[in-house]
Amino acid sequence: xxxxxxxxxxxxxxxxxxxxxxxxxxxxxxxxSQDSHLYEYQDEVDDELICHICLQxxxxxxxxxxxHTYCFHCLSNFLKEQDFCPVDRQRLQLHQCRPSxxxxxxxxxxxxxxxxxxxxxxxxxxxxxxxxxxxxxCPVFRRLREEAEKRKRPSWNELKGRKGxxxxxxxxxxxxxxxxxxxxxxxxxxxxxxxxxxxEEDNNSLRSSLVxxxxxxxxxxxxxxxxxxxxxxxxxxxxxxxxVIQEIVRDSIAARDGRLAPGDHILEVNDISLASxxxxxxxxxxQLPSLLRLTVMQEKGFKLRDQRSDQNQPTSTGSPRSLSPxxxxxxxxxxxxxxxxxLVKSQRTEPLGIKLIRKSDESGVFILxxxxxxxxxxxxxxxxxxxxxxxxxxxxxxxxxESAAQIIQASEMRVNFVVMRSAEAQEEGGSSRTSRRxxxxxxxxxxxxxxxxxxxxxxxxxKTVSLKKEPRLSLGITIAGGRDCRSRLPVYITSxxxxxxxxxxGTIKRGDVLLSINGVDLTQLTYNEAVSVLKAQTxxxxxxxxxxxxxxxxxxxxxxxxxxxxDIAEDSRDDTLNWTPLWTRWLGLPSHMHWCRDIxxxxxxxxxxxxxxxxxxxxxxxxQPFFIKTIVPGTPAHFDGRLKCGDEIVAVNGxxxxxxxxxxxxxxxxxxxNKVTLTVVSWPGSLV
Numbered sequence: 253x254x255x256x257x258x259x260x261x262x263x264x265x266x267x268x269x270x271x272x273x274x275x276x277x278x279x280x281x282x283x284x285s286q287d288s289h290l291y292e293y294q295d296e297v298d299d300e301l302i303c304h305i306c307l308q309x310x311x312x313x314x315x316x317x318x319x320h321t322y323c324f325h326c327l328s329n330f331l332k333e334q335d336f337c338p339v340d341r342q343r344l345q346l347h348q349c350r351p352s353x354x355x356x357x358x359x360x361x362x363x364x365x366x367x368x369x370x371x372x373x374x375x376x377x378x379x380x381x382x383x384x385x386x387x388x389x390c391p392v393f394r395r396l397r398e399e400a401e402k403r404k405r406p407s408w409n410e411l412k413g414r415k416g417x418x419x420x421x422x423x424x425x426x427x428x429x430x431x432x433x434x435x436x437x438x439x440x441x442x443x444x445x446x447x448x449x450x451x452e453e454d455n456n457s458l459r460s461s462l463v464x465x466x467x468x469x470x471x472x473x474x475x476x477x478x479x480x481x482x483x484x485x486x487x488x489x490x491x492x493x494x495x496v497i498q499e500i501v502r503d504s505i506a507a508r509d510g511r512l513a514p515g516d517h518i519l520e521v522n523d524i525s526l527a528s529x530x531x532x533x534x535x536x537x538x539q540l541p542s543l544l545r546l547t548v549m550q551e552k553g554f555k556l557r558d559q560r561s562d563q564n565q566p567t568s569t570g571s572p573r574s575l576s577p578x579x580x581x582x583x584x585x586x587x588x589x590x591x592x593x594x595l596v597k598s599q600r601t602e603p604l605g606i607k608l609i610r611k612s613d614e615s616g617v618f619i620l621x622x623x624x625x626x627x628x629x630x631x632x633x634x635x636x637x638x639x640x641x642x643x644x645x646x647x648x649x650x651x652x653x654e655s656a657a658q659i660i661q662a663s664e665m666r667v668n669f670v671v672m673r674s675a676e677a678q679e680e681g682g683s684s685r686t687s688r689r690x691x692x693x694x695x696x697x698x699x700x701x702x703x704x705x706x707x708x709x710x711x712x713x714x715k716t717v718s719l720k721k722e723p724r725l726s727l728g729i730t731i732a733g734g735r736d737c738r739s740r741l742p743v744y745i746t747s748x749x750x751x752x753x754x755x756x757x758g759t760i761k762r763g764d765v766l767l768s769i770n771g772v773d774l775t776q777l778t779y780n781e782a783v784s785v786l787k788a789q790t791x792x793x794x795x796x797x798x799x800x801x802x803x804x805x806x807x808x809x810x811x812x813x814x815x816x817x818x819d820i821a822e823d824s825r826d827d828t829l830n831w832t833p834l835w836t837r838w839l840g841l842p843s844h845m846h847w848c849r850d851i852x853x854x855x856x857x858x859x860x861x862x863x864x865x866x867x868x869x870x871x872x873x874x875x876q877p878f879f880i881k882t883i884v885p886g887t888p889a890h891f892d893g894r895l896k897c898g899d900e901i902v903a904v905n906g907x908x909x910x911x912x913x914x915x916x917x918x919x920x921x922x923x924x925x926n927k928v929t930l931t932v933v934s935w936p937g938s939l940v
Contacts, residue, residue, distance in 0.1 A: 270392075272400035280368040280386045280393060288325045292366040294376055301360060304339055305330060310360055312472065313352035314543075318342045321352055324470070324543065350542060351472050369393065388662035397645075466519065469511045469546045476541035481506040483937030484518075484538065485835050485898030487531030489805065491707055491867045491876045494518075495526045495534045496897045497548075498835075498937035500650055502615055507650065512548065514650075515883050515897050520547040531836045531938070538940040551884055590641065590891040593633040593669045600664060604628050608640070608653040616640070616893075617648050617656045619671075638671040641891060649893060672891060702902040702910065702931070703843050707867075707876055709805040710840035714767065717759045719795045727790050727797075728752010729760065732832070734779030739936045740847040741838075742766070742775055743782040745799070746831045754797075763833050764799040765841065771796070775845060802840030835898065838935035846933045848902055851895060853888045854927050861921065861928065862887020863895060869913040877902070878909050878917065880932075896934055903931035 274282050279289035288311055297309045305326035312324035320339050322330075328346055330338055337344045351357075361380035367373045369392035377385055386393040471480055481504020486492035495518045506512050518526050521537045522545050529537075538544065595604055605626015608617050617640040622629040640648050643659045644667065660667060706712070728749040733741035743766045754760045766774045766782070769789045774782055789795060853861055867878035878901040889895050901909055904920050905928065912920075921928065 270396060272396040275393075275396060277386070278383050280382065280390070286325075288323060290368070291363075291379060291382070292368060292370070294364040294366055297363060301356075301363075309363055310352075310356075312470075313356055313360065314349045315352050316344055316349050318344070321356070324472070328543070328545070346543060347541065351474055384658070388658050394662075464549050464551050466547060466549050467511070469509065469548060471505055471509060471544045471546065473505065473542050473544075479504060480538065480544070480940050482512070482538070482940050483835075484531075484535065484940060485937045487534055487836070488528045489530040489709055490836065490839065491879050492881055492898065493866065494881075495529075495531075496881070498896050498898050500615075501939070502610075502650070512546070513550065513647075515551055517549040518546055519549055521545070531834065535834065535938050535940055551882060590670065590672050590888070591633070591638075593631070593671065595627055595631055595667045595669070597627065597665050597667070602627060604660060604667065606634070606660075608656050610653055614639075615650050617651050617653050634669065634671065635673065638673050639893070640669060640671055641893070642668075642670040644668050670891070672893060702846075702848070702908050705875065706840050706842070710802065710836070712800050712802045712840045712842060714798060714800050715759055715764070717754065717757055717795075717797045717799075719753055719757065719797070720793060721753050721795060723791050723793055726752050727754050727786070727795070729754055731766065731782060731786070732779070734782055735776055735847065736778035736780075739934065741936075742841075742845055743777060743779065744833065760797070760799060761801065762831065763837055764801050765845065767798040767800055769795065769797050800841070800845070802837050804836055804840065832936070832939055834938040835935055836938075846902075848931050848933045851892070851930045851932060852927065853892055853895075853930065855888045856926065860884070860887060861924075862889035865901065865917070868909075868917060869911070875911065878912075895930070895932065898937060899932040899934045901930055901932055905929050906931070 270282065276283060276289060279291055281290040283290055288306060288308070291309070293309060301309055303310050303313075303323045303326055304320065305322055308323075310321060310323050313321050314324050314327050315321050316327075316337055318337050318340055320337055322338070327349065331344065331346050335344065336342060361378060363379045364376055365379050365382055367375045367377075367382070367385060367390055369390060372392050373390050375385060375389070473480070479501070481501035482497055483499040483501065484495060485498045486494050486496045497512060497514055497516045497518065499514055500507050500512060518534070518538075520526060521534075522540065522543070524537050526534050526537065597604075603626065605623035606628045607620040607623070609620040610616070611618055619634060619636055619638045619640065621636060622634060628634050640651075640656060642648055643656055644663055646655075646659050648656055648659075728751050729745050730747045730749070731743050732746045733743045735742075745760065745762055745764045745766065747762055748755050748760055768774055769786060770792065772785050772789060774785065777785065855861070862884045863880050864882040864884075865878045866881045867876040869875050880895055880897055880899045880901065883889050883895055883897060903909060904917070905924070907920070909917060
């Protein structure tokens with residue numbers, strides 16, 4: 253029988269010798285992060301499902317061209333030292349291998365294993381069910397997590413009353429830990445850290461330093477061209493410098509894996525450093541087939557320290573926004589939009605009476621309805637359309653209703669919700685008027701009136717094509733975008749087909765943004781409006797088409813080459829089917845083509861706003877726009893959820909940031925004690 257060595261020790265409790273920081277969150281055992289997962293198999297495993305390197309049942313099985321199968325970890329580690337198959341010694345490289353068939357993976361997933369905490373939990377299940385069991389049903393795993401959260405995230409009332417005697421820190425982390433304190437460290441050139449900035453005039457006894465951890469995430473493409481579901485911004489040719497994840501696409505490989513999050517900085521891919529590569533090179537590396545081993549830096553929030561304690565005293569990690577479980581009654585009166593609500597069940601199996609849904613235009617979980625007579629309806633603090641940010645400490649900003657339901661079902665008597673409520677919903681909730689309040693128009697996306705130059709290295713040029721053609725002859729282009737799409741993009745060309753007259757002219761290229769046709773402005777139209785205008789104007793024998801092309805000093809890689817000889821897919825508005833421009837293509841657009849929106853952040857104490865900015869005037873680069881580089885977990889910017897890494901800040905409280913440097917923008921942000929309005933321009937990140 254193939255079985256792994258039991259790592260749990262002790263006779264009275266399975267938590268003896270275990271700690272939350274050291275235990276693996278996937279298999280529940282304690283092992284080094286570089287080692288394979290350990291499982292307690294209960295049945296004999298067929299030899300065909302055994303790895304020939306570790307002699308254990310296969311994990312993430314990989315097939316070689318010569319017909320052998322190994323664990324991904326085992327094979328990748330072996331091929332770092334050798335260049336042949338371990339069985340027949342034929343020449344072999346990792347990129348030649350492919351994930352095993354779905355049938356093989358299903359057989360492995362169905363192997364019966366026992367919960368590793370067998371002293372207190374003697375459940376047996378299929379291997380694929382062990383991780384959900386650990387996180388939702390295992391009492392030992394739950395106890396370890398709760399003990400770690402108590403040490404790591406004390407309540408705000410406890411923090412305020414803490415004296416200078418210091419408390420023991422949480423468990424030591426095995427991953428690399430980065431701790432920055434803005435009052436001691438010199439910022440990198442052009443980097444403003446209002447998230448970490450600590451005012452001398454503040455009497456807050458809690459200093460804040462940002463904690464980040466390096467971790468390794470492995471993603472496997474079942475098909476070579478399959479998208480990971482990451483939207484990427486940054487690169488050495490942009491003010492951001494680093495490669496940063498802007499967004500995780502729902503139901504994608506990355507979303508199903510669940511370990512990556514918006515704001516993660518990608519440091520390496522398959523041992524290839526992305527620290528100083530241009531944006532297009534990073535995209536090419538992330539499009540490598542099959543196997544990707546990503547080393548990422550993930551922000552973990554603030555480390556809180558008593559100001560009167562010595563710097564060498566132990567510290568605990570937490571967020572200034574952490575509230576006592578008993579503070580939910582007053583939290584709804586705060587001017588902020590993030591609320592904490594605790595529901596207490598009379599018995600563990602009592603339903604809460606909440607219907608949860610997902611929305612097509614926004615990630616996350618939302619409350620659809622509160623059932624009459626249910627616990628939530630009687631409590632009265634949750635409302636329809638509230639966005640669920642977390643339940644019992646589980647982050648659901650990019651979660652699903654199914655995962656939220658599992659957390660609720662596995663909860664004990666108390667269920668803690670953190671929700672975000674729109675300002676409009678709060679207005680309606682506090683008013684007896686039955687008519688719906690009309691939101692103020694400035695909070696919607698609108699055409700930008702802030703004039704500025706693009707970042708250094710990016711520019712644009714206009715092109716005009718005048719054609720005489722047969723009335724029935726097509727221009728031969730497909731388009732996407734429109735001011736009604738999610739990102740309010742201008743209409744741009746996704747393909748120039750060989751059958752059309754524009755292909756023969758050769759001036760118009762894929763990615764060009766449409767300005768006008770026969771004098772009719774196209775820059776502010778929706779997709780359907782643009783299609784109607786193009787059809788009407790191309791029916792004429794004379795067509796004058798104006799477009800704008802963005803330029804960059806860094807050439808695009810072949811993976812995104814401008815090759816009009818490729819087969820053209822059917823035109824579709826689905827972003828996952830259409831070709832989409834890289835994020836850097838949008839940076840060169842002139843400001844009159846931008847659409848912006850106002851994001852209002854609110855807070856109730858001396859905590860930071862929760863974002864860092866790069867840009868401003870520098871002697872070496874001149875005037876650069878301000879970009880969001882980091883959003884810190886547990887802060888107003890994080891809970892609000894609308895700011896994204898790569899967003900450009902064009903104004904603060906209506907005052908333009910053009911011409912500002914770091915020393916002028918920092919005080920402006922710090923002066924806003926409880927409320928700040930950021931006017932931002934947001935471009936969709938490059939999809940990989």
